[in-house]
Amino acid sequence: MIQPITELTAAQLRRRMQLTSLPFATTADAPELNEIIGQERATRAIEFGIEIPYQGYNIFAMGPVGAGKTTIITGFLQRKAQTRPVPHDWGYVHNFNDPDRPHALRLPPRGGAGVRAEVDQLLNQVAETLSKAFTSEQYAEHRGALVHQLDQQRADRLRQLDQFAREQGFVLVRLPMGLMVSPLKDGQAMSQEQFEALSEEEKQVFHTREPIIQDALERTMRQVREINDEAEVRLTNLDREIAAVTTKPLFDRVEAAYADWPDITEFLSSVHTHISEHTDDLRRPAEAEEESEGAQGGAEGESAQPSLWFRPAAGSPYDRYRLNVIVDNSALTNAPVVLETNPTYLNLIGRVEMRAEYGTLVTDFRHIKAGALHRANGGYLVLDARSLLRQPLAWEALKQALRNQCIRIEEMGQQMGVLATASLAPEPIPLDVKVVLIGDPSTYYLLYEYDEQFEKLFKVRADFAVEMAWTAENEQKIAQFIRSRCEEEHLPHFDISGVAKVMEYSGRLVEDQRKLTTRFAHVTDIVREAAFWAQRAGHTLVTAADVDKAIDERVYRSNQFEERLREMIADGKIMIATQGAIVGQINGLAVLQLGDYSFGRPSRITARTYEGRSGIVSIEREARLSGRIHDKGTLIITGLLGGRYAQDKPLSLNASITFEQAYDSIDGDSASAAELIALLSSLADAPIKQSLAVTGSINQHGEIQAIGGVSDKIEGFFEACKAMPPGLSGEQGVVIPASNVSNLMLKEDVVAAVAAGQFHIYPVRTLDEAIELLTDVPAGERGAEGAYPPDTINGRVDRRLRQLAEQLQRFGRPPAKEGHSKSAREPEKQPPHEPELPTDEPEPPRPQTTARRRHQPRPPWAMTP
Structure with missing residues (x-):
């Protein structure tokens, strides 16, 4: 019942x-x-991913657009970051052994700028101290004494050579190109003419002694060169000793301040050693500057203050000793939370900038810039997954950094193998960061399916x-x-x-x-x-x-388009009936989605049935205007008809069902109940109330199933009823699945109309409930003998289907014989091909005859019943 x-x-x-x-x-x-x-589930997942200390437990926050994932996660991370300390600052310094590989320097938290200032101040003090030390009278006297001593040694060697040469009859002659020996006569060096005037015996004596003198000359010159070398070494050592001794207290003071930071003390020690060993490199630019200033001359030059040696100006050799702080956490009070909105390769891992000098691009450690991973090191980095994947090499760079737990700055050209130009290769920086990727479910599942490293690096899924x-x-x-x-x-x-x-x-x-x-x-x-x-x-x-x-x-x-449709309904251009009762015609409901706005639209659904064997034909399917879900709903209708009415006879009929005046694509199965009711109405010849509209999907057992967009659909038919004359009559309404009652959040005017009895909403659970409501005819239940009562919808349908099957079976058969009245000379003519009639099972629906475009995009105005 x-x-x-x-x-x-x-x-x-x-x-x-x-x-x-x-x-x-x-x-x-x-x-x-x-x-x-x-978001309790997502919150627990994020908290777990943050707290667990093992590698690979980064987070992918998954959820729809507009769920506030970025705002929620950033706020959550900022609260969590307050419980963690400020991480180390980081910088790069010159590598004296390999200038192309700058050293990474771990700096005190929030102290990087302070260390840089200390180093700059130290270099200024070193410059001033060295300037005073190397321009003092004491240094000049000491250096002069050393030079005089070495000059005396050179003079002694040359004096001894000259004395030996005179003993052998030769004399040393100083020429612009160096020393040479010449025969001696009367205390003077002979000229060429004088030597030619000598006798052969005298010439022979000089020729005999000449190798001895030449050997002594070469030996002496070697000794002089050794003395010169010794002099250079002693002078250099003197400068080094003075530089080392005078600057040592300055470096000791700074090293003592950072005694707990081995990286800093090691760097300062290397700078002190390098300055002590390269005083000439530091002094030469200052000397050239002084000579340039002195060349200007005049009274101004006399009154001007002399420039200091070793002054660390821009572009000076002192620049190699400076500190490039790339991560400065001085503004933080806790662990960093970095939201990188443009995660390009360079913005993510950092870069080495270039500067132009004389038409050439040059660089050094001072032009290394930090990326988002550097700034987030020791804290949290938030990235948009789709933005990251759209950037060339960015996703691979992030995976490499997380897998190796270090940040390696490399040029994109080197990564792609297209840049052969030499560039810097900064020392990698250890990485300790939790990365949170924010994306939609499709991005997550695609990465999980096609990137084998994804599940190893992002083990935590926060599902919003x-x-x-x-x-x-x-x-x-x-x-x-x-x-x-x-x-x-x-x-x-x-x-x-x-x-x-x-x-x-x-x-x-x-x-x-x-x-x-x-x-x-x-x-x-x-x-x-x-x-x-x-x-x-x-x-x-x-x-x-x-x-x-x-x-x-x-x-x-x-809603401009919605109002236009409503006007067309009111003008009768779109045919919708809201009064009376018609056989095989019903008001179905669909939802149109236009961007972020959706609304309900009533559609007239009609069904025609007649004799044949093609079964149910969806005109939308044949015209390729329907989607796969809609086609599935049509096939379910066939299954329901077969299960309910074809147990004792074949299902032999032709039926066509269509959405009238629908010229766009249609998908969804929420009109399958309305389509079936229109079909049964045609078979039973039972008029359907046009004052009611129907939505709901049907299953093969005749149960009405829940659908989406129920509020929009009801409101769409409500507005159509108001727009069409005579307006709301008190009979109009909508039939919906009972399981959708909890989904109703209707507008106030609809609620008011229902309260005033001007509009009605009926929940149904089964096909029989719906068809009784729409036709005012009992649906009918099978009796003990398996037959439906004759005056019910099911009884009429069953009877009509039997009639169609019998008519089809009789079609084309010859008339019955009447005894032997026909002459033997007129043999009975048989049809050449008697049609085969269905016996037990109905013929399956006709397959589609043309290839369907499975991935044809739906227009934005496509209807979803």
């Missing part, structure tokens, strides 16, 4: 927030919000929900959320009625009376817009009227 259908009351069509459920009168009195709303339970506790949390938005954006606060409207709007977004949305980006938008209209109206508090105004204005900005 079919239970009578109970019409829904106005109270069942929309859940309202009780104004007494909140313990405060306005959001200004609400407590401050300090927790994540409705799109809805939460509508409870008193969550009502208070949303009120606190509104309060936070008002405080942060300097908006007027909401009174309780305004909060209630926002709460109900949140429930409508998820289409559920038991749920509230967690997509707080949409809630924030309506809060801002309601505050705007409240300020425009001069209200000190945002009220329910202001929220309604914001919602209405938002709809008005987007």
Whole structure:
């Protein structure tokens, strides 16, 4: 026995927030919000990923757009970061052994800038100290004495050589090109003419002694060179000793201040050693500068102060001793939280910049710049997954850094193997960071499927929900959320009625009376817009009227196409009947999605049945205007008909079903119940009330199943009924699945019309309930003998199907013989090919004859029944 259908009351069509459920009168009195709303599962996952200390437990935050993932995660991480200390600063310094590989320097937390200032001050002091030391009278006397001593040694060697040469009859002659020996006569060196005038015996004597003198000359010159070398070494050692001794106290002071930082003390020690060993490199630019200034001459040159040697000016050799601090955490009080909105390769791992000098690009360690990984080191890095994957090499660079636990700065050209130019290769920096990727579910599953390293590096999935339970506790949390938005954006606060409207709007977004949305980006938008209209109206508090105004204005900005369709329905251009009863015709309901706006549209569905064996033909399917889900609904109808009516006869019929005046693509199975009712109406010759519209999908057992967009569909038919004359008659309504009652969050005007008896909403659970309501004819149940009562819908359909099967079986057979009245000369003519009739099972639906475009994109105005 079919239970009578109970019409829904106005109270069942929309859940309202009780104004007494909140313990405060306005959001200004609400407590401050300090927790994540409705994301307990995601919160626990994020907390687990942050706390677990092992490698690879980075986080992928997964959820729909607008769920507030970035805001929620950033706020959560900032609170967690307050419990962690400030990490080390980092810098790069010159590598004296290999200048192309700068050293990475670990610096005190928040102390990198201080160390850099100390080093700069130290270099200034070193320059001043060396300038004084090498321009002092004591240094000049010491150096002069050493030079005089070495000069005396050279003079002694040359004097001894000259004496030996004279003893052998030769004399040393100093020429511009060096020393040479010449024969001696009368105490003077002979000229060439004098030597030629000598006798052969005298010449022979000189020739005999010449090798001895030449050997002595070479030996002496070697000794002089050795003395010169010794002199250079002794002078250099003197400069080194003076530089080392005079600057040692300066370096000792700074090293003592950073005794607990081995990297800094080692760097300072290497700088001290290098300065002591390369004083000439430091002095030469200053000397050239002094010579340039001195060349200007005149009174100005005499009055000007002499420039100091070793002055560390820009571009001076002192630059190699400076410190490049790439990570300066001086502004932090806890661990860093970095949100990188443009995660390119260079922005992620850092870069080495170039500068142009004389038409050539040059660089050094001072031009190394940090990336997001450097700034987030010791804390948390938040990245958008899709933005990251769109950047060349960025995803691979992130994986490499996480896998190796270090940041290695390399040029993109070197990574791609297309750049052969020599560049810097900075020493890698150890990495300790938790990375949070934010993305949608499809991105997560694609990475998990196609990147084998993804699951090893991002072991924690934080799954953000799109809805939460509508409870008193969550009502208070949303009120606190509104309060936070008002405080942060300097908006007027909401009174309780305004909060209630926002709460109900949140429930409508998820289409559920038991749920509230967690997509707080949409809630924030309506809060801002309601505050705007409240300020425009001069209200000190945002009220329910202001929220309604914001919602209405938002709809008005987007519903131009909806209004145009409504006008076409009212003008009769789109044919929709809201009165009377017609066989094989029913009002179906569909949802049109236009960007961020959706609305319901009624559509006329018609069915025609006739004799044949093709079964049910969907005209949309044949015209390739339907999607796969809609086609599935059509096949389910065939299965239901076979199971219900073809147990004792073949299912032999032709039936066509279509959405009239639908010229765009259609998908979804929520019109399958309406299509089946139209088909049964045609078979049973039972008129369907046109004042009612139907939505719901059907299964093979005749049960009405839940569908989506139920509120939009009801409102779409409601507006059509209002637009068509004579308007609401008190008979119109919508038949919906009973399982969708909890999804109703209808507009106030629909609720008011139902309360006034002008519009009706009927929940049904089965096909039989729906068809009784629509035809006022009992559906009928099988009796003990398996037959349906004849005056019911099922009885009529069963009888009609039997008639169609019998008619098809009789079609084409010869007339019956009448004894032997025919002449033997007129033999009976048989048809050449008697058609084969179905016997037990109905023929399956005709397969599609043309290849379907499976991936044909749907237009934005495609209907979803």
